[in-house]
Amino acid sequence: MKVLVSNDDGLDAQGIQTLAATLSSEYHxxxxxxxxxxxxxxxxxxxxxxxxxxxxxxxxxRVDGTPTDCVNLGMSGVIEDSEFDVVVSGINHxxxxxxxxxxxxxxxxxLEARHLGRPALAVSLVGNTHFDTAAKVALLLLKRLITDSHSLALPPKIILSINVPDLPYESLSGIKITRLGHRHSAQPAVSAQHPRGIESYWIGALSEPYDAASGTDFDAVKNGYVSITPIHADMTCHSVLSTLDDWAGSISI
Incomplete structure (x- = not known):
């Protein structure tokens, strides 16, 4: 089993180095x-x-590009041993x-890995302390996904987004399958002082969630559970296709 590991925090980030060391104990x-x-x-x-x-x-x-660039190059034959079986992205800070x-x-x-035909996990730690916990969770889930691949039979183009509470491993409450919650709109941009007087701004910080009900990823993590949310890249809103079809049929061009 060959595993490609990537992230968005950079090659020297603690999260990816902890993840790589943990996965390397079991996989190439x-x-x-x-x-x-x-x-x-x-x-x-x-x-x-x-x-x-x-x-x-x-x-x-290391690649002077984006996370998507990294996975694309990693699976394109540029990197040695590029016939990877699975991609694990993280551990996000x-x-x-x-x-x-x-x-x-x-x-x-x-998502890029799934687009290129490989199963993939995205692993995030809801904090910046217990990266070892997130790495253990990632290894456990990867093992089970490999073992249960035939019986689980996930649809194509699906990835699993995993969020791990920032707790010691033994303090985790368990695992919950979740849907995405929703945040309020981002906070306003913040003015930044530029030494040459050029008008400049920081992008506003994330806001608190407004949909954190039972069944959401927010709720699971708040209660100490590892959240696993299936995500796919099909952004079509299937529920309104029929309504829009009828509407478009009434328009003459």
Whole structure:
């Protein structure tokens, strides 16, 4: 079993290094990650210049691009041992709950893997302390997914977004399958002082959730459970197709 590991916090982030070390104890692992923090990069690809993957240490490569670039290159034959069976993205420094997945480079890396025909997990720690807990959870779930692959039979193009409470492993309440909750709109942009007087701003911080009801990822993590949310890239709103079809039929061109 060959595992490709990537993230959006950068190659030297504690999360990915902890994850890689844990998975390497059981599987043949290669790490391909951005050369710096690319949080919020979403599914962006670098198309305006060439990319330069560099081997930093045995089995680990940095790329001057986005998380999606990293997975794309990692599975394209550029990296040694590129016939990977599965991709694990993370461990993200902080949550990817609810609407966070729209912006998340960690989730995007996993989606790119699924787009290229490989199963994928996106793993996030809801905090910045117990990375070992998230790594143990990732290894456990990966083992079970491999063992149960035939009986589980997930639909194509599905990834699993996993959020782990920032707790010692033995303090976790268990696992819950969840749906995405929703946050309020992001807070306003914040003015930043520029030494040359140029008008500049920080993007506003995330807001608190407004939909954190039972069954959501927010609720599960709040109560100490590992949240597993199935995500797919089909953004079609199937429930309104019939209504829109009738509406469009009434329009003459």
């Amino acid at each position: 692992t290669r790490v391909v990650a951005p050369d710096r923090n690319r949080s919020g990069a979403s599914n962006s690809l670098t198309l305006t210049r060439p990319l330069q993957p560099v081997q930093v240490r045995e089995g680990q490569y 902080g949550p990817n709950l609810g609407d966070d997945v729209i912006y998340s480079g960690t989730v995007a890396a996993a």
